[in-house]
Every structure is written in C-alpha cells, then in structure tokens.
Amino acid sequence: MNSAVLLRSQIESRIPSAFAVYRRPQHKFIPTGISQIDDLGGIPLGALTEICGSQLASSGKTSLFISLLAQAATEREMFCALVDASDAFDPTSAEAAGVALSRLLWVRCGKTRQKLPPLEQAFKVADILVQSGGFGLIAVDLGGIPERVVRKVPLASWFRFSRVVEKQPTALVFIGQQPHATSCAGLVLNLKNRPGIWPGNLLTNLCVEAEVVRALDRKPAGSVRPVFSLKSQWA
Amino acid sequence: MFACLTTPDFPVQAALCSEPEHRRELLKQSPVVVVDGPASLLRVVAANQKARRAGIAIGMTKLQPESFGVVVIRKRSAQYEDAAQTALLDCARSFSPRVESTAPGTVTFDLQGTEKLFGPARHAAQKIALCAREFGFDANIAVAANPGTALHAARGFQGITVIPAGEEAARLASLPVDVLVPSPEILDILESWGIRTFGALAALPPISLSERLGQDGLQLQRLAIGKIERTLVPVEPSDDFTESFEFEDPVETLESLTFILNRLLGQVCMRLASRSLATNELRLKLELEARQVKTGAEKEIYERIWKLPLPIADAKVLFRLACLDLNSSSFAAPVKRLMVEAVPAKPRSAQGGLFAPVSPEAEQLEITLARIRSVVGSADEVGVACVGSPEVLDSHRPDSFMLKSFSTKPAKPVTRAIPASVFVLRLFRPALVTSVEVSNGKPRSVLLGRRLLLVLAASGPWCGSGQWWNASSAWAREEWDVALKTPEGTGFYRVFLDRLRKQWFVEGMFD
Numbered sequence: 167m168n169s170a171v172l173l174r175s176q177i178e179s180r181i182p183s184a185f186a187v188y189r190r191p192q193h194k195f196i197p198t199g200i201s202q203i204d205d206l207g208g209i210p211l212g213a214l215t216e217i218c219g220s221q222l223a224s225s226g227k228t229s230l231f232i233s234l235l236a237q238a239a240t241e242r243e244m245f246c247a248l249v250d251a252s253d254a255f256d257p258t259s260a261e262a263a264g265v266a267l268s269r270l271l272w273v274r275c276g277k278t279r280q281k282l283p284p285l286e287q288a289f290k291v292a293d294i295l296v297q298s299g300g301f302g303l304i305a306v307d308l309g310g311i312p313e314r315v316v317r318k319v320p321l322a323s324w325f326r327f328s329r330v331v332e333k334q335p336t337a338l339v340f341i342g343q344q345p346h347a348t349s350c351a352g353l354v355l356n357l358k359n360r361p362g363i364w365p366g367n368l369l370t371n372l373c374v375e376a377e378v379v380r381a382l383d384r385k386p387a388g389s390v391r392p393v394f395s396l397k398s399q400w401a
Numbered sequence: 402m403f404a405c406l407t408t409p410d411f412p413v414q415a416a417l418c419s420e421p422e423h424r425r426e427l428l429k430q431s432p433v434v435v436v437d438g439p440a441s442l443l444r445v446v447a448a449n450q451k452a453r454r455a456g457i458a459i460g461m462t463k464l465q466p467e468s469f470g471v472v473v474i475r476k477r478s479a480q481y482e483d484a485a486q487t488a489l490l491d492c493a494r495s496f497s498p499r500v501e502s503t504a505p506g507t508v509t510f511d512l513q514g515t516e517k518l519f520g521p522a523r524h525a526a527q528k529i530a531l532c533a534r535e536f537g538f539d540a541n542i543a544v545a546a547n548p549g550t551a552l553h554a555a556r557g558f559q560g561i562t563v564i565p566a567g568e569e570a571a572r573l574a575s576l577p578v579d580v581l582v583p584s585p586e587i588l589d590i591l592e593s594w595g596i597r598t599f600g601a602l603a604a605l606p607p608i609s610l611s612e613r614l615g616q617d618g619l620q621l622q623r624l625a626i627g628k629i630e631r632t633l634v635p636v637e638p639s640d641d642f643t644e645s646f647e648f649e650d651p652v653e654t655l656e657s658l659t660f661i662l663n664r665l666l667g668q669v670c671m672r673l674a675s676r677s678l679a680t681n682e683l684r685l686k687l688e689l690e691a692r693q694v695k696t697g698a699e700k701e702i703y704e705r706i707w708k709l710p711l712p713i714a715d716a717k718v719l720f721r722l723a724c725l726d727l728n729s730s731s732f733a734a735p736v737k738r739l740m741v742e743a744v745p746a747k748p749r750s751a752q753g754g755l756f757a758p759v760s761p762e763a764e765q766l767e768i769t770l771a772r773i774r775s776v777v778g779s780a781d782e783v784g785v786a787c788v789g790s791p792e793v794l795d796s797h798r799p800d801s802f803m804l805k806s807f808s809t810k811p812a813k814p815v816t817r818a819i820p821a822s823v824f825v826l827r828l829f830r831p832a833l834v835t836s837v838e839v840s841n842g843k844p845r846s847v848l849l850g851r852r853l854l855l856v857l858a859a860s861g862p863w864c865g866s867g868q869w870w871n872a873s874s875a876w877a878r879e880e881w882d883v884a885l886k887t888p889e890g891t892g893f894y895r896v897f898l899d900r901l902r903k904q905w906f907v908e909g910m911f912d
Contacts, residue, residue: 200822219912222849223890228912229824236819243758245809253830256909257791257802264819267791271807274787278778290776298769300761300809309827309912335759361891369860369882369893372824372911396824398911 193352193382196242196303196337199233202392203355206378209234211302213352213382214328215339221309225357226374228254229263229396231305231341236264238337244302247271247295251288252310262399271301285311289323296330296338304331308342316342324350345379354380360393372396402512402522403633404544405551406493406529408485409559411506412447415485416475418537419646421664425537428473436463437477446477480645485538487639488672492536495675496529499635501548507555509548511633526561535671545569550627553599556580569627574600581621587614599625638676642743644668651690651735655727658687658736662727663720665741670716673743679712680743683719685726688738703732710808711763712746718764719743725771760809770807797867798876799908800828824911826895832906837896844881847896849907854885854892866900877901882911 177184195208209215219225238244246269248255253274261267273291276284285308292306308316328350331338340347345354360373375393408414412435417425432452436443443463457466466472482505489508493500496519499511512525519525522544533540543554546566550573554562557576564572576599578591590613596602602625610618623629644665652658662685673679687703705726713719749763761769770788777787789804838846844856861881868874877900885892893911898904 199819220887220889220892222887222892224824224893224910224912225890226824226912228827229822232825233822240819245758245760254827254909255791256800256826256828257793258800259825260791261793262820263823263825267793270790272789272791272804273773273777274781274804275777277781277787282776287777291773294769294772294776298761298765300759300766302759310829359890367860369858369884369911372893394822396822399820399823 194335196234196244197237198230199237199241200230200394202394203230203376206381206390206392209303209337209339210352210382211335211337212332213337214324214331214347214350215337215353215355216345216347216351217339217341217355217357218343218345218379219309219357221313221343224359224372226359226372226376226396227309227341227357228307229372230355230357230374230376231307231339232260232263232265234339235260235270235303235305236266238303239269240264240266242302243269245269245271245300246303247273247301247305249273249275249288249291249295249304249306251275251284251306251308253277254307254310259399271295283315285315285319289319292327292338296327296334296336299334299336301336303337303339305339305341308340311342313343316344316346319346321348321350324348328352349380351380352382354378368398368400370398370400372398402544402546403509403548403551404493404496404512404526404529404542405503405507405509405548405555406489406533406540406542407507407552407555408489408533408538408540409506410447410449411485412477412482413449413475414506414538415482416478418485418488419478419481421660422537429539431471431473432457432466432469433473433475434466435475435477443476478647484644487641488536488668489533489538490636490639491672491675492529492532492538494638495532496525499633500638501633502636503548503552507552509552509633511635512544522563523561526563530561532675536668545627547627547630548633549624549629549631553580553624553627564627570600570603570625573625573627574598574603578602578621578625581624583621584617587617587621590614640745642669642672642680642745643740644742645738645740647738648736651737653735658727658739659720659724661739662723662741663716665739666716666719666723669741669743670714670719673714673745676745677748678745679714679748680719681709681712681746682744683707683709683722684740684742684744685723686740686742687732687736688740689732689734690737691734701734703730703736705730708806709767710806710810711749713764713767714748715764718768721768722771725768725775729775763809766807766809797865799865799878800830826909827912828909829907832897832908835896835905835907837898837905844883844896847883847885847894847905847907849885849887849894852887854887857884857886857891859883862898875901880908 193210193213195210197204197208217227219227239246275287288306295304324347356377356379357374360375373395378390413433416435417428432455433449434445434452434457435447437446438444445459445461448457455469490500493508493510497510501509503509519528526542526544529542541555541559543551543562545551545564550569554564557580602622646661685705689701691701773788780786786804790807791802792805794801836848837844843859847854859881863880866877879898881896883894885894895908897906897908
C-alpha cells in the first residue's frame with residue numbers, strides 16, 4: 167500500500183465525507199402552464215432560474231412568469247413571493263391569468279425614501295425570503311432595472327443564492343433582460359417575440375420563441391427553441 | 402385545601418421586580434429600603450431583612466439609611482406594586498381559578514380538587530414557590546384546611562408550611578399575636594396581660610375574654626385556634642397585560658431600551674402563559690423626555706401597535722418584531738418611560754397536515770415581514786403598503802389595488818380554471834408621460850424615453866371614465882393598444898390619453 171492510499175484511508179476513517187463526491191440533488195419541477203416549456207421539464211425547484219427578455223420589445227417573459235405563478239399558487243397551492251424591483255406587477259392581469267393572489271407576497275421595492283437603491287433592496291429582500299424558507303416560488307423581477315446596473319451584481323451573490331436555494335423545495339426565479347448568474351443558474355430561458363403577428367383590429371396574439379440558454383439536465387442546451395403563442399385575455 | 406402565598410416586605414419586592422433579573426438577585430443580597438412621602442420628607446416605609454439587621458427601622462427619614470453606607474434606596478411606586486400584585490394573582494391562577502387578593506402582596510386560593518394535577522399539598526406548595534420564583538418573588542407558601550389558617554401560617558412561617566386538618570391550633574401556637582393584625586388597643590391590652598403567642602391567646606377562657614375584649618377578642622381567639630371558616634372572595638381575572646418601566650435617567654441608546662424591553666416582554670408573555678393565553682396585538686408606548694423636545698411638531702409619546710395575524714406568546718418573536726421597528730425609528734428626545742401592553746387572545750390551535758403544501762412558519766413569517774419592511778419601507782407616498790398580499794379593488798379605474806396583510810391561513814380554493822397562455826401587462830408605475838402624434842384619429846408615433854417610435858398597428862380607442870361626481874378623483878381616458886417598432890423588435894404597449902388633463906401616458910407594455 168503506497169503512502170497516498172494509506173493517507174487517504176487514515177483520513178477517511180476519521181472523516182468519512184472528506185473524499186465523498188458531492189452530488190447535486192435530483193430536481194423536481196413546477197410546470198409553467200405552457201406545454202412547450204413544460205415539455206422541457208418546467209422550472210426546477212431547488213435551483214436558480216433566469217427568464218430573460220428585452221426591455222423595449224415584448225418578449226413574453228412576464229407572461230411566462232405569471233403563468234408559472236398561476237400554476238404554483240393556484241394549482242399547487244404553494245405560497246409564492248414576488249420581489250418587484252421596479253413595481254411593474256399588475257394584480258389585475260395576474261388575477262385574470264388565474265393567480266390566487268391571497269397566496270402571493272408582493273414586495274414593492276423603491277417606493278419609499280429608503281437609503282438603498284431598488285436593486286439592492288430587491289437582493290436583500292430575496293435573501294431574507296430565501297433564508298426564511300417555506301415559499302414554493304420566489305421571483306425577483308429585475309426587468310425594469312437598467313442592464314448596466316444589474317451587471318454590477320457580483321457573481322458571489324448569485325452563487326450564494328444558488329447554494330442556499332439548492333437545499334430547499336423552492337424555485338428561485340429572476341426575471342431580467344440578460345442572464346447574469348452564469349453557471350449558478352439551473353435554467354436560463356431567453357425569450358423574444360416573433361414579429362408581424364397582429365391579426366385583425368385587436369391585439370390578440372403574441373408569438374414567442376424561447377431559447378434554452380442553459381439547463382442542468384439538458385445538453386446541449388441551445389438545441390431546443392420552443393415556440394409558443396400567448397393569447398390576450400379578450401381573445 | 403387552601404393555599405396562601407405571601408411576599409414578605411412586599412413594597413421592596415415590588416420595587417425590585419422592575420429590575421433586570423441578574424441585578425435583582427444582586428440587590429436581594431444588599432440592604433434595600435423603600436421610601437415614600439413628600440419629596441422634602443421622604444420616610445422609610447419598607448425594608449428588607451438585610452436592611453433591618455443593619456439597624457434601619459420603618460419611619461426613618463431618607464437621610465438616615467443613607468448614612469448607613471451601601472443601602473439601596475427606592476422610591477415607592479403604586480404602579481409597580483399594582484403590577485406585582487397582578488403578577489401574584491396570575492401566578493396563583495396557574496394553580497386555581499378561585500383566587501382572592503387578600504392583601505397587598507398576599508393572595509389566597511382554593512386548591513380543592515387539584516391533587517391529581519399538582520400532587521399532594523407539599524408538592525403543590527413547592528410548585529407554587531417555584532412559579533412565584535419565576536415571577537421574581539421570594540414568597541412564603543402555606544397550605545391549610547381553611548383560608549385564615551393558611552394566611553396566618555404564610556405570614557408567620559418562612560418558606561413552605563403545610564398544616565393538616567385538625568392540627569391548626571397546635572401548629573399555630575408558637576406564632577406571635579401581631580400576625581393576627583389586631584387593633585393597636587387590643588394589642589396593647591394583650592401585651593399588658595402577657596399574651597404574646599397564638600397558643601397563649603387560645604388558652605384564655607372564652608367567656609372572660611368576651612367580657613373584657615368583646616366580640617373582637619373572641620374573633621381573634623377563633624383565628625388563633627384556626628377554626629374559623631370564611632368564604633373566599635375570588636377576584637375576576639384582569640385582561641390587562643401591561644408592563645412598564647420608568648428610567649431613573651432617560652436613555653438615549655437603543656441597547657438600554659431593548660434590554661428593558663426584552664424583560665418586560667418576557668414578563669408579559671409569562672403572565673399570558675400562566676393564563677394559557679397568547680396575544681394578537683402588541684402595543685408599545687415610549688414616553689420621551691418632554692424638556693428636550695425641540696419643536697412642537699414632535700410628539701412626546703411614541704406609540705406603535707402590531708396587529709399579529711395569529712396569536713403569539715413567544716417573547717423572543719415579539720422582541721424581534723419590536724426591535725426591528727425600533728431600529729428603523731428615530732426619536733426626538735431620550736426615552737424616560739417604556740410601556741408594553743399585550744391584548745390577550747386564545748392561542749392558535751392548528752394541526753399540521755401531512756399533505757398540506759409547504760408554507761412559511763407563521764411565527765417566523767411576522768419577523769420575516771418586519772425585516773422586509775425595514776428594507777423597503779412600510780408604505781409608499783400614496784399610503785399603499787409596500788409589503789403584502791395584493792387584492793384587486795372592485796372598481797373600473799385601472800390599476801386599482803390594495804395590499805392586505807400576508808398570512809398563511811388557508812385561503813379559499815380558487816375554483817376558476819386557469820386560462821391557458823395569456824399575455825399580461827407590465828406596468829410603468831406611475832405611468833410615463835409621453836407625447837403621441839395622431840394622424841386620422843390613430844396614433845402614428847409615440848415618444849418613449851428619448852426615442853420616437855413608429856406605430857406599426859393600433860387598436861382602439863377604448864374609452865373609460867369614472868368618479869365624475871367627484872372633481873378630485875374623477876378620471877376619463879382613451880386607451881390604445883399599439884405595436885411600436887423598437888430597436889430590439891416589436892413592442893406592444895398600452896398608451897392612453899387622459900381626457901381631463903389632455904395628456905398622453907404610456908401605461909405599460911404587454912410582455
């Protein structure tokens with residue numbers, strides 16, 4: 167027996183987990199209610215998900231999130247939290263989309279004269295919520311925050327979020343313009359609309375193309391580009 | 402069986418009850434006196450055993466004990482004594498529902514039928530002593546067959562005394578007659594006869610005693626024998642769970658304030674727990690030093706009320722809630738008095754469901770919400786809360802909502818089916834002021850930020866109005882859903898013309 171093996175066996179006898187390989191837990195998923203996305207698995211619990219889309223053009227990122235919220239809060243009766251960095255959430259639309267608003271905790275950032283800017287408020291609140299536990303879905307909407315500001319969030323913050331949420335049955339979803347969490351994210355969806363869809367005199371359809379930028383359980387990630395159509399409430 | 406709980410030197414113990422626990426234990430080892438009277442002529446009204454051994458007597462002026470050296474002097478406070486008496490009653494109520502407030506510092510209660518709960522009389526007495534200790538009192542406990550005997554035994558003997566039925570006269574015989582608290586005239590007469598103990602009084606012939614002292618004398622003799630029966634007069638339990646503390650010197654630091662707050666909350670929760678209650682509303686009142694308040698606009702009293710969604714009796718949770726609020730508050734002057742009041746409520750009885758969805762822990766949730774409020778604030782400029790559960794108001798006015806307190810109580814199940822894949826509006830709050838170029842009655846271009854964007858398609862106008870009877874809240878608008886050509890693709894927006902202000906706004910984007 168060489169010295170390395172001997173040393174290893176001695177350490178393992180004292181600290182059995184010293185050389186154990188860390189295995190990520192198997193993820194469970196929440197369906198989004200959009201079959202094309204659900205075919206890919208849905209939104210993973212115990213992982214960080216980024217839903218990205220343009221700030222100027224309609225990308226369907228908010229609609230996808232609201233659909234997810236309806237599935238989590240109404241269908242699965244989970245308690246959900248929305249940290250709204252730019253106060254863009256529309257309760258009327260959400261209720262029409264079937265969200266059980268009584269199970270939603272809505273935190274509106276940047277509405278009072280607090281010392282912290284909205285982005286920092288949102289991250290602090292998300293941290294408090296993730297640490298407190300008990301929420302099935304925690305969403306942080308950074309869609310209205312300028313991209314140059316979000317880019318300054320250190321990678322350590324994303325890493326901490328991903329490690330904390332990993333041990334909880336919680337889906338942590340960030341909604342923004344661009345993905346920032348890099349390898350800390352379990353799923354990154356980039357959405358954009360397909361131009362030229364305006365049949366008749368009413369706005370009734372929004373055709374969205376989703377690109378799976380990153381997925382833990384699907385490789386290569388970019389190989390799938392589901393396309394789905396969103397209808398208006400009056401259609 | 403009746404138990405009597407009495408606290409020797411009650412004014413001293415009541416004064417020390419307001420001290421923090423470790424300090425109270427230290428003070429009990431020192432001579433302590435309580436003074437009362439006009440400020441110019443304060444006199445000693447109570448002293449503990451250490452002080453009496455040091456030579457301090459009741460009636461001395463304040464200057465006299467001061468000359469003894471290390472003597473702790475406290476001013477008598479009726480408020481502290483009331484609070485201490487209430488605490489004693491609460492302590493007794495954790496053993497019996499029939500509790501009599503016999504005298505200041507003395508409570509008598511009925512232990513009949515509690516043997517199965519608290520065991521034999523001696524065990525019950527030990528538990529009572531332990532409970533009184535938790536409330537901060539050094540008490541004498543006596544258990545006897547009638548309230549009078551229990552009272553005299555508690556007053557006369559230190560520690561725990563249990564007098565079995567039939568042995569009253571023999572056990573009380575050694576007590577001095579002044580324990581009976583006779584009138585000064587009778588006490589003088591008994592003294593002149595050489596009658597100094599219960600035993601000596603009991604041995605006197607009743608007829609001769611009646612001829613010389615009348616019915617009062619006979620009554621005293623019966624009490625000394627321990628054979629007198631009387632009915633207990635129970636007091637109604639008070640729902641006032643208030644604790645207060647007045648600082649000798651007004652405090653400016655949060656540490657000093659929270660230190661006392663923690664203790665007061667502990668006392669309130671202990672009293673609630675002794676009555677098997679919890680609280681769903683906590684009130685905190687801080688009286689500020691009035692002389693240092695500079696402007697008339699500042700209040701001299703800071704008051705805060707927490708309405709809790711579920712009854713809580715955990716002092717730690719309440720303390721953290723209060724601390725989070727105090728941390729984010731600033732006061733115009735030092736705090737001179739602190740008062741905590743808990744509104745009693747029945748404790749929550751909830752059974753966890755094996756298949757119930759995961760939810761935040763109810764007690765922990767309140768702290769989480771308070772922490773979030775300390776980050777984002779409580780309400781915006783309009784007065785709408787920043788943290789809570791949204792509720793759409795029954796109004797045609799767009800963006801009408803309110804935020805109600807978020808709770809994990811089981812909500813009514815939503816019976817309506819979830820519509821499949823609908824797109825929603827992402828709002829700009831407040832709506833962005835813009836200018837719209839209109840051609841042939843339809844928007845042609847919209848100014849978004851600094852960009853003039855071409856309208857590819859428009860749907861509208863959708864007109865709406867309301868509150869026309871009220872000039873201040875009237876609204877009238879003309880909505881358009883427009884497709885704008887942006888550098889990043891097509892954006893579907895909702896713009897509207899405020900017909901009262903003649904101004905265009907961008908309400909939101911369909912996203």
